Amino acid sequence: MTLKFGVVGTGAIGREHIKRITNTLSGGKIVAVTDVNQESAKQTVEQFGLDAVVYPDDKTLVKDENVDAVLVTSWGPAHEQTVLAAIEAGKYVFCEKPLATTAEGCMRIVEAEIKHGKRLVQVGFMRRYDRGYxxxxxxxxxxxxxxxxxxxxxxxxxxxxxxxxxxxxxxxxxxxxxxxxxxxxxxxxxxxxxxxxxxxxxxxxxxxxxxxxxxxxxxxxxxxxxxxxxxxxxxxxxxxxxxxxxxxxxxxxxxxxxxxxxxxxxxxxxDWKDRFIDAYDVELQDFMDSIKKTGEPNGPTAWDGYIAAVTADVCVKAQQTGEKELITLQERPAFYSENAICTTV
Amino acid sequence: MTLKFGVVGTGAIGREHIKRITNTLSGGKIVAVTDVNQESAKQTVEQFGLDAVVYPDDKTLVKDENVDAVLVTSWGPAHEQTVLAAIEAGKYVFCEKPLATTAEGCMRIVEAEIKHGKRLVQVGFMRRYDRGYxxxxxxxxxxxxxxxxxxxxxxxxxxxxxxxxxxxxxxxxxxxxxxxxxxxxxxxxxxxxxxxxxxxxxxxxxxxxxxxxxxxxxxxxxxxxxxxxxxxxxxxxxxxxxxxxxxxxxxxxxxxxxxxxxxxxxxxxxDWKDRFIDAYDVELQDFMDSIKKTGEPNGPTAWDGYIAAVTADVCVKAQQTGEKELITLQERPAFYSENAICTTV
Amino acid sequence: MTLKFGVVGTGAIGREHIKRITNTLSGGKIVAVTDVNQESAKQTVEQFGLDAVVYPDDKTLVKDENVDAVLVTSWGPAHEQTVLAAIEAGKYVFCEKPLATTAEGCMRIVEAEIKHGKRLVQVGFMRRYDRGYxxxxxxxxxxxxxxxxxxxxxxxxxxxxxxxxxxxxxxxxxxxxxxxxxxxxxxxxxxxxxxxxxxxxxxxxxxxxxxxxxxxxxxxxxxxxxxxxxxxxxxxxxxxxxxxxxxxxxxxxxxxxxxxxxxxxxxxxxDWKDRFIDAYDVELQDFMDSIKKTGEPNGPTAWDGYIAAVTADVCVKAQQTGEKELITLQERPAFYSENAICTTV
Amino acid sequence: MTLKFGVVGTGAIGREHIKRITNTLSGGKIVAVTDVNQESAKQTVEQFGLDAVVYPDDKTLVKDENVDAVLVTSWGPAHEQTVLAAIEAGKYVFCEKPLATTAEGCMRIVEAEIKHGKRLVQVGFMRRYDRGYxxxxxxxxxxxxxxxxxxxxxxxxxxxxxxxxxxxxxxxxxxxxxxxxxxxxxxxxxxxxxxxxxxxxxxxxxxxxxxxxxxxxxxxxxxxxxxxxxxxxxxxxxxxxxxxxxxxxxxxxxxxxxxxxxxxxxxxxxDWKDRFIDAYDVELQDFMDSIKKTGEPNGPTAWDGYIAAVTADVCVKAQQTGEKELITLQERPAFYSENAICTTV
Known part of the structure; x- marks a missing residue:
């Protein structure tokens, strides 16, 4: 069984992941791409010899029945809308950080996922897949x-x-x-x-x-x-x-x-690119393997994305005030009953 | 382009490689298997859900037009015959050590490969693919x-x-x-x-x-x-x-x-299995990638297999005599103009 | 030339230093001892076979013309009085930490030393003599x-x-x-x-x-x-x-x-005793060598003792308040024109 | 109690040891020196401000009643004669390597020491006093x-x-x-x-x-x-x-x-001089301490000097022949019942 990806965002990191899924990892395939720069999307298809449809935007891409999972590698401010659309369409999502640029945006994704009823979203925090960590x-x-x-x-x-x-x-x-x-x-x-x-x-x-x-x-x-x-x-x-x-x-x-x-x-x-290069491979392979085995991704959750967003906001505030600033999270939904754990790796 | 493997020998190491090609690496596929124990071959197909033909023996397997490359993971004494048959059929060969159990056997393979005119054979010495080495x-x-x-x-x-x-x-x-x-x-x-x-x-x-x-x-x-x-x-x-x-x-x-x-x-x-686990992945991926890119494998050659066989023979003799024993190789054919080097990795 | 020590305080650390000077280092000799527990002082003389006078108190010991340097290893609250008496008598002082239990006490020693006109006092902070530091x-x-x-x-x-x-x-x-x-x-x-x-x-x-x-x-x-x-x-x-x-x-x-x-x-x-054991030897040897060479000790100064006292006070306050507390030192006297440096070691 | 040394040989290593005993270590004193170059001996006395007699040769030096121990730091070929003379006079000996330039010479020393009836000789192999070893x-x-x-x-x-x-x-x-x-x-x-x-x-x-x-x-x-x-x-x-x-x-x-x-x-x-600098101090201090405590040195024995001489001879032979050469020692005398062990350090 091959997990079919639609990719939203064909910049540097998007192409890296496309290359990874196409040439290095097992069990995945790129079947659709889009980018605000349509030329970039087309070049990417050509560059990697993909058998993939080029869509005009994320909304149409996520609706493609052939797409099992949406890889979100657009620029940060665009993430939330794509992720919400993908959840709406019942598609799996691998979203590069940030999940959304605001805590509220992350919370909207959390709520959408809970409403959907099972885990669909994994955020691209790769360190949890580093062998040392x-x-x-x-x-x-x-x-x-x-x-x-x-x-x-x-x-x-x-x-x-x-x-x-x-x-x-x-x-x-x-x-x-x-x-x-x-x-x-x-x-x-x-x-x-x-x-x-x-x-x-x-x-x-x-x-x-x-x-x-x-x-x-x-x-x-x-x-x-x-x-x-x-x-x-x-x-x-x-x-x-x-x-x-x-x-x-x-x-x-x-x-x-x-x-x-x-x-x-x-x-x-x-070069930071060399440090977690293996972890990038492992996280995407785990995303695919875990979905195949359990029907859900296993890595950092939308809730983890929310934690990151809230904490980053307070850290920025603390940079400005010099004071000890409190980090206040909403209560963890039972849906995310524990920290995401990479148990299958 | 997918490199289609026929596997000769479905014991432990054979199944490891099958699992690797099927679940971990990119660009390869198992399309045929055989084993002296036909039951083992069949179980393997079932275990990994392969879409692969089970052949009665290596001779028929290597002739399958669908087979691009032969993975030789039978017991050592059987290697030579399979490798020679594969070369005869113009197929790529990834052969676990030893290439052959005698220096003469290795030399027959060397000669067959030279006669064929381009490199087909890679011997499974994985250390060259270890990151440290x-x-x-x-x-x-x-x-x-x-x-x-x-x-x-x-x-x-x-x-x-x-x-x-x-x-x-x-x-x-x-x-x-x-x-x-x-x-x-x-x-x-x-x-x-x-x-x-x-x-x-x-x-x-x-x-x-x-x-x-x-x-x-x-x-x-x-x-x-x-x-x-x-x-x-x-x-x-x-x-x-x-x-x-x-x-x-x-x-x-x-x-x-x-x-x-x-x-x-x-x-x-x-456990030795953990030490070079990455190297096993890298060597097989390189075997596939190199063939796709250059039409030839890039790892340890048949000549390296010959060197190993000759040297091992003399080392065993030296174990018995306690004396300094000479290692005499035939002249390196121009065909193997230099040590195999893993330049693409 | 032998530096003749009078020791004030013959508890554990006092005996360690006596042993060090007597058995391990070169150029020093114990000629006088005292302790509030006179019996301890006498036992120490006996234990190490010292040719040393037992004095009833520090005041009489520092006046002994035979004493070149006073080794202060009594309990902390007694240090200040001994150090001041020694400076008064123009004797060198090697004083275990703390120099005095209050910043004011340290400052009185600093002022006495400045008044004397040349460096007499070294405080027993041994880490500066550790090879790693x-x-x-x-x-x-x-x-x-x-x-x-x-x-x-x-x-x-x-x-x-x-x-x-x-x-x-x-x-x-x-x-x-x-x-x-x-x-x-x-x-x-x-x-x-x-x-x-x-x-x-x-x-x-x-x-x-x-x-x-x-x-x-x-x-x-x-x-x-x-x-x-x-x-x-x-x-x-x-x-x-x-x-x-x-x-x-x-x-x-x-x-x-x-x-x-x-x-x-x-x-x-x-055991912490093992960590800086060499540094203890080196600091005392340097104390003796430096006095012989330059007429002054070269290690941590009375001013360093003052810095330590002030800083420790503020650290204790900070333990209690949880707030950022300011460390305010008086202006460094020209007499202590730079940090003490162990240049001769 | 101070161990009084007569030094035979005031070249570089001799002066190093003189400096060590005079300025760094405890319990030793240089009371006599000699050198084939009398001017060097005199300069050494002056350089270190020694209160020491300058003798015309080793024979007269070892007879000085004031000398407890002879420090042999002349050139190698002269060692044997000085060591034998010192044993004859019942003096302790600290002899830099080699104990003698021939195995026979070493054996003569061994026999002299056994005849004397107690250990007098320590050979200056300092590695045994290195903390790591x-x-x-x-x-x-x-x-x-x-x-x-x-x-x-x-x-x-x-x-x-x-x-x-x-x-x-x-x-x-x-x-x-x-x-x-x-x-x-x-x-x-x-x-x-x-x-x-x-x-x-x-x-x-x-x-x-x-x-x-x-x-x-x-x-x-x-x-x-x-x-x-x-x-x-x-x-x-x-x-x-x-x-x-x-x-x-x-x-x-x-x-x-x-x-x-x-x-x-x-x-x-x-610089090799830095590597075992501590060990040089420790070996000489142990020589002095051990003699004070037990009446005998505790470090490498004359027998160890013999072992070194025999082994070195065979190693040189092996350099020349390229063959495996046998190292044949005489039977270890009961007098040297075990390997010298630095138990007191």
Whole structure:
């Protein structure tokens, strides 16, 4: 059985996923595409030799009976409408982050999905499919470190371009930790405070860099996350969870060791695209496999998308006030009875 | 374009590859199977829901016009005949090790392939597709460590069963280093000598364990390989290449770090199946991709299969004599103008 | 030339230093001792076979013309009086932390020393003499990581006894980071805020454990220090300094590696006494050597003692208020023109 | 009690030890010196401000009643005569390697010491006092890895000068492993074979570099030692002992970690003098402490000096023949009932 995808948005990330489904993964097929730039949609069909219909817009695409699942890779502000249309049509949805650009938008999707009666939507937070995070999750869930008390994380990029703003440190960068860390420790966020260290000379005038976020959970876990997007030395993702009985740490990316010129070491990645490349494959394969096995996707839910949206909003507010700001979520619907867990992988 | 496989041998490794091609990788399909145990062949078709013809034997299977490539996963002594038949029929061949059980058998395959005029055969040495080895190869080829002078390797299993013999330390275990190490340094073997250290108490009476192989190459590189198949602590593959300007080392498998009970550490694998699981996927995907792109497979060649067979024979002889034994290869045919290199991955 | 010590306080730490000077280091000699418990003083002389006068109190001991330097290892509240008396007598002083129990007391010592006209006092903050911290200091001072922006530190003990209080997390534990970190980055503290994560089940009812301190410097460096004194797994000191151009990290204590039972790792210390044992030797040797070479000690100054006292006071206040509390130091006297630096070691 | 040293040989290593005893360690004092170059002896006394008699030769120095222990740091060929004279005079001896330049010379010393009736002589093999080796020894002796089966070692220098010969790879370099490894596993050597890998371009014409030694012990342990003295990248000492139940590994020298310019790593030493600098201190302190406590030195014995001399001779022979050469020791005298063990450290 092949899962037939309609793709909404044929920009860079859309084409990446199309290539992945077409050339690397098993069990999926692109049967329809659309883009606000119709030329881009047509070129994409040609580029990958797809046997796919080019639709004028998302509304018509989601109605194609041949489409089982809608891959949403348009620009963020367009996501909500496509996702709602897809749910309306009873189609599965794999939606790149953000699920919607507002908490209210996410909530509308949540409500639509609940109304539909079974899970259709998966949000493209790929870190939960990273081997290192999955091992951490498994260790924590198994009780290996006892109850988690603290998390120390860092999200470092070698450099960013001049379009990157202070707020994007939350919306584009921290957003991955926002999704990943509550999942890692099965907890909900309660508050956040931001401190700005001395600014690196490599940051442009308009940008605060680095930034330090202190996030507390309902269960009392304190999370420190450093976001440092002009760190120069590499794309570097750190995560350490300290529990009552021990500590677990995210592994460094696999790389050969060397001894040379008075140094003993290993290589760091410079490009974020390389860091979670396997996770992208695994998340999409799991989306397809899980739907085939259970009739529902298994990854980050619409509710996770809502959590991310609410939390990101408060983090941005905290950037501006410098105060501890409360993160207030609506009550978790029974429909999303627990954190999304990648149990099948 | 889908590469259509006929599978000869539906035992454990055969079914693994069938599952891989069917459920994980992209661009391949099983269209025919056979096994000396016809019941096994039929069950396999059923188990994976294949749309595949069950043939009574390899000879008929290779003639099926629908079959593009033959996957040889029968027991070793049967490989040669199937590979020769497939070449005769002009089919691609992915053959699990050994290519043939004798150097002469390998040479017959080499000659058949040369006669055919283009590369058809890839031997299932998967280490060349392991990310760590590939990074080492890339570093060495780039001149990062200068000319290689020495290699230190270890191949350790936690335990083996009572059927494992001293000779299998070469034929089943060292064989992977035999294939991988000459490729890593672009050199040919010249001699081998074996020393038996004190035997571990965990080895059964009939088995020498550990064993130390000293292999010299034509270019003067000295390779020490430890084979230790009752090492208890893990499945542990080590490789260090020492060059004129530095050293590169195979990374440990990716695993979370921990601090617990006065230890700082990481986990080792206990099961060899987990170590190269990604490499198995990558090698078969590359087999399919390379054929699509270039019309030829790109991985270990029939000539590499011949090198492995000759070298393994001499290693077994060296086990028995304790002396330095010469490894004499026929001249490399121009057809195999260089070591097989996984350039597309 | 031998530096002749009079020791005030012959409890555990006093005897350790006496043993060190007598049996391990070079150039020092114990010639006088005193203790409020005279019996302890006498036993100490006997235990180490010292050729030393037992004095009834610190006042008489410091006046002994034979005494070059006073080693203050009495209990904290008694330090100030002894140090002042020693300065009055023109004697060198090696004073275990705290220099005095109040900021005012420290300031009185600072003023006395300035009045005396040359440096006499060294405070027993030994971390500056730890090889790892010294390498970090050297790297930072050399510009290797550019301007420091953040520090992440952890001070973890496996367990503490029931007498350990929340306040002692500052006064006994964090105090070492307080002294060490401003020295490491050549900066002064500006504010501190404390957050209490969920409490470990291993902490007694009266104790907050762990605690997270966020300290900002005048130069804008943000320092996160975790104090976790029932961490179970080891005595574990972590320090990472993130600069504009790179990161440096405190090394783990030297320990053999192992592979055993599916683990690859190394050993952690369980006893804090083992962690800085070399640093204790180096600091006292440097105290003696520096006085011989330059006529003044070279380690942490009375001003450093004052900084530690003020900062600790504010940290304790911050524990109680939960707010960001300002750290206000008097202006650094020209007499202490720069951070104490261990340049001779 | 102070151990009074007479020093024979005031070259570089002699002065190092004089400085160590005078300025760093506790319990020793230089009271007499001599050197074939009398001017050097006099300058040394002046340089360190020693209160020491300058003797015209070793014979008169050893007879000085004020001398408790003779520190032999002359050139190798002179060692035997001084050591024998010192034993004759009933003086303790700390003799830098070699104890004597021939096995026969070493045996004469052994016989003299046995005749004297108690241990007087310690040979300056400092590795046994290195913290890493001591931890390995302790782990092995405790049974942590079960019975040792193999050792893999490397002794790498960044570069050597043009006076360094192929034979010196044994006599100056491998000699440290020769002493250290039999001690580590409580075993005696049985045979050695040498293989020369391809020569590095950085080695001068007259020098084989690298060299690989395979040494077998009476107990069947197989030891591979790489000697590579133009390895460029650092002074690098590796040692891994593989046992029936696990592996232990010598730690890298303590050094800060860094992240910079796409590398994660730590620093390697470039100068051999830095590697065992602590061990030099510890060995001499132990020599003094042990004599004070037990009346005998506790470190490497004259018998260990004999073992080193015999083994080195056979290693040099093996360099020349390329064959496996037998190492034949005389029977260990009951006087040296076990390997020298540094139990007091």
């Amino acid at each position: 999955m091992q951490m999750k498994e260790a924590i869930d198994s009780g290996f470190i006892g109850a988690p008390l603290m998390i120390k994380a860092a999200h470092r990029n070698p450099t960013v371009d001049e379009k990157y703003t202070t707020e994007m440190a939350v919306v584009d960068t921290l957003i991955h930790e926002i999704d990943c860390l509550h999942w890692l420790v099965n907890d909900d966020y309660k508050s956040v405070q931001v401190v700005y260290p001395r600014k690196t000379k490599y940051a442009l005038a308009h940008l605060q860099d680095p930034q330090l976020f202190t996030i507390e959970t309902q269960g009392g876990i304190v999370i420190n996350v450093e976001v440092f997007v002009n760190c120069r030395f590499g794309y570097d993702i750190q995560c350490e969870v300290i529990g009552e009985d021990g500590v677990v740490t995210l592994p460094e990316p696999l790389s050969i060791g060397f001894r040379k010129e008075a140094k003993l070491g290993t290589n760091l990645l410079m | 590939m990074q080492m190869k890339e570093a060495i080829d780039s001149g990062f460590i200068g000319a290689p002078l020495m290699i230190k390797a270890a191949h350790r299993n936690p335990t083996v069963d009572e059927k494992y013999t001293t000779e299998m330390a070469v034929v089943d275990t060292l064989i992977h280093e035999i294939d991988c190490l000459h490729w890593l340094v672009n050199d040919d073997y010249k001699s081998v000598q074996v020393v038996y250290p004190r035997k571990t108490k965990y080895a059964l009476a009939h088995l020498q364990d550990p064993q130390l192989f000293t292999i010299e190459t034509q270019g003067g590189i000295v390779i020490n390989v430890e084979v230790f198949v009752n090492c208890r602590f893990g499945y542990d593959i080590q490789c260090e290449v020492i060059g004129e300007d530095g050293v590169v080392t195979l990374p440990e498998p990716l695993s979370i770090g921990f601090r617990k009970e006065a230890k700082l550490g990481t986990n080792l694998l206990m | 010294m390498q970090m200091k050297e790297a930072i001072d050399s510009g290797f990581i550019g301007a420091p922006l953040m520090i992440k530190a952890a001070h973890r003990n496996p367990t503490v006894d029931e007498k350990y209080t929340t306040e002692m997390a500052v006064v006994d534990t964090l105090i070492h980071e307080i002294d060490c970190l401003h020295w490491l980055v050549n900066d002064d503290y500006k504010s501190v805020q404390v957050v209490y994560p969920r409490k470990t089940k291993y902490a007694l009812a009266h104790l907050q454990d762990p605690q997270l301190f966020t300290i900002e410097t005048q130069g804008g460096i943000v320092i996160n220090v975790e104090v976790f004194v029932n961490c179970r797994f080891g005595y574990d000191i972590q320090c990472e300094v993130i600069g504009e151009d790179g990161v440096v990290t405190l090394p783990e204590p030297l320990s053999i590696g192992f592979r055993k039972e599916a683990k690859l790792g190394t050993n952690l210390l369980m | 001591m931890q390995m020894k302790e782990a092995i002796d405790s049974g942590f890895i079960g019975a040792p089966l193999m050792i893999k070692a490397a002794h790498r220098n960044p570069t050597v000068d043009e006076k360094y010969t192929t034979e010196m790879a044994v006599v100056d370099t491998l000699i440290h492993e020769i002493d250290c490894l039999h001690w580590l596993v409580n075993d005696d050597y049985k045979s050695v074979q040498v293989v020369y890998p391809r020569k590095t371009k950085y080695a001068l014409a007259h020098l084989q570099d690298p060299q690989l030694f395979t040494i077998e012990t009476q107990g069947g342990i197989v030891i591979n030692v790489e000697v590579f003295v133009n390895c460029r990248f650092g002074y690098d000492i590796q040692c891994e002992v593989i046992g029936e139940d696990g592996v232990v590994t010598l730690p890298e020298p303590l050094s800060i970690g860094f992240r910079k310019e796409a590398k994660l790593g730590t620093n390697l030493l470039m």
